[in-house]
Amino acid sequence: MAIKKFKVDITEFSEKEKILFEKLILAAELIDPLYQKQKNERYPGANFYPHDASKEEIEQTAKKNPKILDPYTFVERNKSGKLIAIPFHKKFRKELKPINKLLNEAAKLTEDSYFEKYLKHKAKSLLRGRYQESEIIWLAKGPCKLSIVIGPIERYLDKLFFKKCAYQAWVGILNKKKTNEATKIKNIVLISQRKVLPESKKIDVAKLAVRIDKSAIFSGLIADFMFTGTSLPNDVNLIEKYGSVSTVFETSLDEKFGKDQFPIFQAVFDKDFQKSYSKEELYEASLRCVLLHEISHALMYYKDAEDRLKDLFPVVEELFGYILGIKCCGPLLLKGVISQKELEAILIMHICRNFTWWLDSLKDPDVSVYATGAAIAQNFFFREKAIKTKEGISWPDFTKLFICVDELSHVLEYHLALGSYQETKKFIEKYGSFNIFSQFSKQLESVLRK
Amino acid sequence: MIKKKKFYLTKNRLEKIKEEYKKFKELLRFKTQEETPTLLHSDDLSSTYLSFQEDLNLLKKRIFELENILKNAELIKIPPKEKQDVIGLGATILVEMDNEIDEFTLVGTIEADPSNKKISNESPIGKALINKKVGETIEIKTPIVKHICKILKISY
Numbered sequence: 001m002a003i004k005k006f007k008v009d010i011t012e013f014s015e016k017e018k019i020l021f022e023k024l025i026l027a028a029e030l031i032d033p034l035y036q037k038q039k040n041e042r043y044p045g046a047n048f049y050p051h052d053a054s055k056e057e058i059e060q061t062a063k064k065n066p067k068i069l070d071p072y073t074f075v076e077r078n079k080s081g082k083l084i085a086i087p088f089h090k091k092f093r094k095e096l097k098p099i100n101k102l103l104n105e106a107a108k109l110t111e112d113s114y115f116e117k118y119l120k121h122k123a124k125s126l127l128r129g130r131y132q133e134s135e136i137i138w139l140a141k142g143p144c145k146l147s148i149v150i151g152p153i154e155r156y157l158d159k160l161f162f163k164k165c166a167y168q169a170w171v172g173i174l175n176k177k178k179t180n181e182a183t184k185i186k187n188i189v190l191i192s193q194r195k196v197l198p199e200s201k202k203i204d205v206a207k208l209a210v211r212i213d214k215s216a217i218f219s220g221l222i223a224d225f226m227f228t229g230t231s232l233p234n235d236v237n238l239i240e241k242y243g244s245v246s247t248v249f250e251t252s253l254d255e256k257f258g259k260d261q262f263p264i265f266q267a268v269f270d271k272d273f274q275k276s277y278s279k280e281e282l283y284e285a286s287l288r289c290v291l292l293h294e295i296s297h298a299l300m301y302y303k304d305a306e307d308r309l310k311d312l313f314p315v316v317e318e319l320f321g322y323i324l325g326i327k328c329c330g331p332l333l334l335k336g337v338i339s340q341k342e343l344e345a346i347l348i349m350h351i352c353r354n355f356t357w358w359l360d361s362l363k364d365p366d367v368s369v370y371a372t373g374a375a376i377a378q379n380f381f382f383r384e385k386a387i388k389t390k391e392g393i394s395w396p397d398f399t400k401l402f403i404c405v406d407e408l409s410h411v412l413e414y415h416l417a418l419g420s421y422q423e424t425k426k427f428i429e430k431y432g433s434f435n436i437f438s439q440f441s442k443q444l445e446s447v448l449r450k
Numbered sequence: 451m452i453k454k455k456k457f458y459l460t461k462n463r464l465e466k467i468k469e470e471y472k473k474f475k476e477l478l479r480f481k482t483q484e485e486t487p488t489l490l491h492s493d494d495l496s497s498t499y500l501s502f503q504e505d506l507n508l509l510k511k512r513i514f515e516l517e518n519i520l521k522n523a524e525l526i527k528i529p530p531k532e533k534q535d536v537i538g539l540g541a542t543i544l545v546e547m548d549n550e551i552d553e554f555t556l557v558g559t560i561e562a563d564p565s566n567k568k569i570s571n572e573s574p575i576g577k578a579l580i581n582k583k584v585g586e587t588i589e590i591k592t593p594i595v596k597h598i599c600k601i602l603k604i605s606y
Contacts, residue, residue: 183565184565185565187565187566191552191554191565192550193551193552194549195549331552331597332564334574334575334597335569336562336564336569336570336573336574336575337564340594398594399593401594402594
């Protein structure tokens, strides 16, 4: 089961809001069984494609029938053995009906007319298999108190083509104060105009909203991956026309920081070095890492990147998000928005987050996309001696680390903007080795045991 | 002798600070003359009194801060035309830095608001750009970050 509940405070909710909130939680919970039917770690195409079908056979059939590679269909064999596409909403009609009912009931309880409209459209979209309209409504509305994102959304389970969307849901409560602070950072990062690589098909995002949520529940893929942030939608055409929303999941970050990131910091770095940074400073840095990563996505959408890089796309895209986010700290430091020490803490937490993805991939191979990206960054840092290590204990050289971030950002930008599949594959093979992490296994024993 | 810190302000901001100071002084007078709650309730200080004292302390602190700013305020003046090719406080600057084109106005620390393109003269970039001219390329260096910055345009 992939359902993760977080403690949130709803004491200030009205009775009506409490019932509405409960209905959203129930709807989210009902998503997980659908995800479980899509998931299958033994096959790169999970359960989206017949396990005996080769990549070539699927590609060939898709040429005649594009529905085969539609994000919202299962591919099955009919009686004569031919590959056919079955839409998710038809296959899961029975399971989706109670979710539809709960969302409609919740819509009647809200006093926010836009949220009501969104919930009604979302309910309808799940049964009809047409998701765009509700996404457009979601993008148009401002940050409302409650949020629910539900449906087939993320493509990480499909390691064959990175096309099929896995079901997930989350329910969150807006942290207004932190959202306002995050919006300021977003405005500063997006204020300058980045030069675009000639001949690349970069798109400009119509608008970007950021929100920091106290998530109450993760269900489906997001519960397995335990995201600390996300930027949606994934469709670049929608992003170009209607914009994007970046969400940071505060409660998930609290848990990841406490259970993994901070213990990794204590296990990997030199004890004297550790004394310079408080737990609070490092938590804030981790939050900034996530926020800047999500904001950076808005600076790196290319029309052709997914089709060009296929299954390699998420490795490059996610890593570039982290790296570009840190690179953005350069102007933030020079403009007096963050201090030198805050930038140091961000770099430290980036290194710790890299370890976290590797540890997560040991438990769940599906998150290997993130772990591979993390390994590339870590290999780059070690190769350039930006992190010095003796008997598994490390000291970072911040100047070198930042130079590495700059170099890596140029390389990743090239791959995402113009790189061919083969070039990017070679790059990932060269730098994506997990040995860079496993040499720390002894130091990380206590974290691994958890 | 310790040199007192100067606060560089635009005319607009200076007026606002004067207004805020006047308002808070009035509030302080009103609070101390009219509003004082009962000081003691049995042997303990009453919670109303404690909260009143807390408010009062915050108010006094802010008034002290504003007095300090007003005492040491220096008005940002637009330089004469012949000197407008040099970056000073109040200048709006277009720069190219690390493959990005950026534009911002140099202001004093109090008015700094990077999300609204107002950068402090005390920030690393502010310090590096002051007194520089169009066409100059400068290196802005901190222990971690190093950027080359080309000044494309200065306007007041």
